[in-house]
Amino acid sequence: MLRRRQVGFTLMEVLVVVGIIAVLAAIMFPTFFAARERARLTVCTSNLRQLGLAIQMYMQDWEWEPFWLSGLVPAYLSREGILFCPDDRSHPKGSDLDRQGRFTEYRDPYLRCSYLYEFNPLIFPLDKFGPDFPNQPPGLTWRQVKYWDLRIYGEKTPLVRCWWHTDVMGSGEQVLNLAHDGHVYRHPQSQSWTTQ
Numbered sequence: 001m002l003r004r005r006q007v008g009f010t011l012m013e014v015l016v017v018v019g020i021i022a023v024l025a026a027i028m029f030p031t032f033f034a035a036r037e038r039a040r041l042t043v044c045t046s047n048l049r050q051l052g053l054a055i056q057m058y059m060q061d062w063e064w065e066p067f068w069l070s071g072l073v074p075a076y077l078s079r080e081g082i083l084f085c086p087d088d089r090s091h092p093k094g095s096d097l098d099r100q101g102r103f104t105e106y107r108d109p110y111l112r113c114s115y116l117y118e119f120n121p122l123i124f125p126l127d128k129f130g131p132d133f134p135n136q137p138p139g140l141t142w143r144q145v146k147y148w149d150l151r152i153y154g155e156k157t158p159l160v161r162c163w164w165h166t167d168v169m170g171s172g173e174q175v176l177n178l179a180h181d182g183h184v185y186r187h188p189q190s191q192s193w194t195t196q
């Protein structure tokens with residue numbers, strides 16, 4: 001008498017297959033997410049470079065920095081899309097300037113934007129960053145402080161920062177920023193951003 005042929009899989013076979021899939025997923029997922037983050041970092045860096053070019057064109061015409069990044073639109077910047085970092089998780093995009101909701105009070109008043117523009121005309125929070133700026137009278141604007149920085153630190157003074165590209169969970173906070181010299185730098189926040 002013939003034995004009845006077994007149909008389907010045994011429980012052991014299913015468990016082995018599930019185990020293999022789980023191991024593969026565990027190996028592939030971090031690689032996949034790291035690749036996606038690298039791609040987002042590349043887009044953000046490209047955005048900052050394009051903003052740098054637009055600001056340089058603006059300065060050639062006006063001889064000073066724009067008061068806001070929105071001042072670049074539309075004459076110097078036709079694509080508003082580059083004002084958004086792909087890592088910006090705020091809703092709507094640009095409603096927060098970083099993933100912890102910091103710096104919201106310094107966002108562009110005219111256009112949603114993921115980036116902190118450092119030559120803005122708002123009052124600089126000397127109480128927060130006071131130790132770096134001793135003997136300064138209160139009421140200085142970001143713009144005035146940054147002109148001060150330019151005289152001291154030169155063209156590597158940050159002009160536009162992406163606070164979405166920060167490693168806030170790690171020990172060395174990294175900030176991606178466009179410097180006045182048109183280059184994009186990635187600096188440890190805890191160290192001088194002029195030493196790159």
Ligand SMILES: [Zn+2]
Binds near residue numbers: 044163
């Ligand atoms: Zn970014």
